[in-house]
Amino acid sequence: MSDDLSRIADALERIAPAPASAPDWTAAEAFVWHTAPDRLDPVPEVARVELSLLVAVDRARNTLLENTLQFARGYPANNALLWGARGMGKSSLVKAVHAEVLRQGLGLKIVELSREDLPSIGRLLAHLRAARDHRFLLF
Template identity: 45%
Template sequence: MKGPLAWRWHGGKLKPINFVQAVELDDLIDIDRQKAALVQNTLQFVEGKPANHVLLTGARGTGKSSIVKALLNHFASQGLRLVEVPVHDLIDLPDIVAPLRGKKERFVLYVDDFSVSANDSALTALKTALDGGIEDPPDNVLIYATSNRRHLMPETKKDNLEYHWMDDELHPGESTEEKISLSERFGLWLSFHSFNQEQYLNLVRLHLRKLGINSIDEEGEKLALRWALNRASRSGRVANQFARDWAGRQ
């Protein structure tokens, strides 16, 4: 396979990423529903069929970013390529997309940890890309964005005060409507939830196996749970951190 599989937009240029993180779909457990939906959408995309822009939202460390990287490894042989775009460089979207148009490869623009204020110019650029401006969008480019925020922008106390009753129904105010309208521009919207205790321990076991350790005793599990408690998070990221620490001590 010739050429890089991924690029990063930096300093007004597409720069190749020569060492792509090797994440496999089988490494991602307890998110089967989200994985199946995203694999199907991406399969349609690489086959040249209609597919949707994707928004992945939810708790931190639950696999949102990892699944996008895993898709690249899974579909690279079918022509999928990844372009990492920092949030505030979204204003450069026309320049980013221009050299990709017409190529035989299929490009996912990967926007990680999206969160902007309501008056950010990046917000306008993303809306234009998703909903279409004057320029016809290329059919070989999609946007996959991740965010810890459900509506991509901070929720404020003022937003709640704007809710009002109309004909016995509760309606959001203009600020909330604006935030919801951005989320709705993504055709596929997948939510990721925090892991429970058993799911977290399953992730610990998975990461340990990848490090060459096939089992963990009861005392090790207690340490894993204490590790998560100290970080106030039972996420895949925390499970991986514990596994590396525990494996290194053995």
């Protein structure tokens, strides 16, 4: 009987895992979202390039930077969709813009979400909404 109850409890955990506990937001400026179980892991050192080293993306860079700075200052901002083939520098651009925002003394956390974890974005957003003292850049 207790084995059956254990199996049922395990199955329920897989279907509806316990909510993720809030991370220590002071541990890092960057986090990675993982599922099974849901959690945000701090990334103490982000690999990134300088914004000035990104070439042939001037318009996208300027628009994304302006929009992100506006958002980090607490103003409304537009969502941004960067598209292109794998390896074209989308993540590099986002990380470089984030670094520039931090250099300007604005608090903004960056959260990486893998393609495989997109179905869990609702759970991630609910988790981030609870952190009212922070603004987040998701990529």
